[in-house]
Amino acid sequence: MTTGLLTTTVGSFPKPPYLQKARNAFASGKLSREELSELEQQATREVIALQEEIGLDILVDGEMARGDMVVFFAEHFAGMEVGGLVRSYGNRYYHKPVVKGPVRWQEPITVDLWRYAQSLTDKPVKGMLTGPYTMVEWSFLEGYDDFRQAVLEMARAVNYEALELDRAGAPFIQIDEPALSTRMEDIDLAIEAMAIATEGLTAKTATHICYGDFVSAYPRFLDMPVKQFDLEMANSSHDLVELLKTEGFPEDKEIAWGVVDVHSHEIESVDDVVAEIKRGLEVLPPERLYIDPDCGLKTRTWDESADKLRVIMEGVRKVRAELGIE
Amino acid sequence: MIATVVGSYPKVPNKPRPARLRLAINKFDRGDMTLEELDRVADEVTIEVLQEQVEAGLDFVTDGQIRWEDEQTYLARNLEGVSINGLIRWFDTNMYYRQPVIEEPLAWTKPSTVRDYTFATEHSSKPVKAVLTGPYTMARLSVDRHYNSVEALAGAFAEALNREAKALQDAGATFIQFNEPAILQAKDDYTTFVASCARVVDGLSAETGLYLYFGDVEGIYPQVLDLPFDLIGLDFVMGAKNEGLLHRTPFTKKLGLGIIDARNTRLEQPAAIAERIKTLGAGIDPDNIHVSPSAGLEFLPREVAQEKLRLLAEGVRQAEGVLV
DSSP states (O other), X not given: OXXXXXXXXXSBOOOOHHHHHHHHHHHTTSSOHXXXXXXXXXXXXXXXXXXXXXXXXXXXXXXXTOSSTTHHHHTTSEEEEEEEEEEEETTEEEEEXXXXXXXXXXXXXXXHHHHHHHHTOSSOBOEEEEOHHHHHXXXXXXXXXXXXXHXXXXXXXXXXXXXXXXXXXXXXEEEEOGGGGXXXXXXXXXXXXXXXXXXXXXXXXXXXXXXXXXXHTTTXXXXXXXXXXXXXXXXXXXXXXXXXHHHOOOTTOEEEEEEEOTTOSSOOOHHHHHHHHXXXXXXXXXXXXXXXXXXXXTTSOHHHHHHHHXXXXXXXXXXXXHHTOO | OEEBOOSOOOSOOOTXXXXXXXXXXXXXHHTSSOHHHHHHHHHHHHHHHHHHHHHHTOSBBOOTTTTOSSTTHHHHTTEEEEEEEEEEEOTTSSOEEEEEEEEEEEEEOSOSSHHXXXXXXXXXXXXXXXXXXXXXXXXXXXXXXXXXXXXXXXXXXXXXXXXXXXXXXXXXXXXXXXXXXXXXXXXXXXXXXXXXXXXXXXXXXXXXXXXXOSSOOXXXXXXXXXXXXXXXXXXXXXXXXXXXXXXXXXXXXXXXXXXXXXXXXXXXXXXXXXXXXXXXXXTSOGGGEEEEESSOSXXXXXXXXXXXXXXXXXXXXXXXXXXX
């Protein structure tokens, strides 16, 4: 049994073209909810099979039912609505959600597909949630006068969903707060909200964060009440090593070290991956060092994703062999 | 008193109205539409957008920047020495722009916005203002591989944008506005900013405006009152401190009051708007006040943007009734 350098991914996988088509057909009323769900399950099977074939340790369901990470939850929380079209860039638009009134969790949102994914594999599958700060910050806010109150009530709603995943048996729950990176001055609020969102969980908790933000708010960021920081490195691991060497890193926390750049088409070499892993090992023991791509894979093609994961796995196997980890 | 906008307007409406421009660009990208056909759709959408602003009750409108991919690319792509790079977040918004990369000395060779401006004035029943992104913001949001200094790059952009502004002026523009959100995130660089401002308006006889949004002017106020613009627009939504600053040192230029939240759908009511205008505009000649949203309107769905402008205009008319 492996005892170190566990491998995982940040969360999303690319949607197969047939699923993308089906989502468009569903949006224009040409496909039923049941038909779409079947295809989401098919894609989930393919995502799980790919991760198993590559040999990753902690799997994800690949978020085959999700488009935008905020809209997906906004469609299910009471007090939220999916609003009008807003441009995100070029000719790309999305329906930006609106917080209309008191936000309340109503029913499990991610549990069925997580359970389905977990039923396909003996390996642990992570539960993936969007954090409360991001849910509010990336929505229009109409129903609250107070931003903070909206975030804290959102945190309770996220907590209900997290508890459902926990009860269903999810061994890992990752709650991401990408919106924080544009407003690090709100870190206290984000930490307070994360404490609510993770209350009562027995699962291991994680959050994905940009390297630069982690460093700029160091060591305050360590107060984020999660076990694992999943870092988008953006080729800066060298600086992180220096920081952790001088400032230290708590012994009860873990880092998932992003060793390949998901924003590039190029596939890294095994040697590059090995070098990155070794940098991580300078500051963390293998039991607390997880290895993954540096961000969600949904912007890559299926083949690029698979190639990047294979390179990661090959690098990890090499280092494990050197360290005598099996 | 003038009811106006800061610049952009949402390009596509929501159902049941068709998202014509979006569909046209998709078709064009697939090769199913010619550039001429796409241009015609963009013109028709510009007319719609002008009409919506007038219907809402505005006194001073823009072309909505309907053709602009983003506030950098549209001005940068016609300059020599620039290539356009990947997507990057625009300030702290959820909108992305393509980053200009400065590879060689910048050179202005032809206007980017003159035809849009002329078209808009021909199709608007209200006066149209010309809006450009300012040189400092252009410089800060670019990758500099040539000048190796923000100062030099901002100066080069100021030179190029000065040519653009003169071309607009030659085409009849009587009010030319520069949007400079970047300086509020980099106040330490104020000296560089001042130099780029002087250079960008050099030789202009048209009235000029400067809009500063996504923050407050604490630290550079009242110094901004010495800048060579006739009007300065401030953001009283994200720049909560601006109110206190104005209270402390009287505003001596025409004032742009950005008091409608351009980044949230929550609607402001006319009575409250009128009250804000009375408070913030106290002591300023009403003719010298331009009331607007806090920033461009592209962060909002189209229908919400128009409704906000309608309420804004109503608030302005109420305030006029009291102040006149």
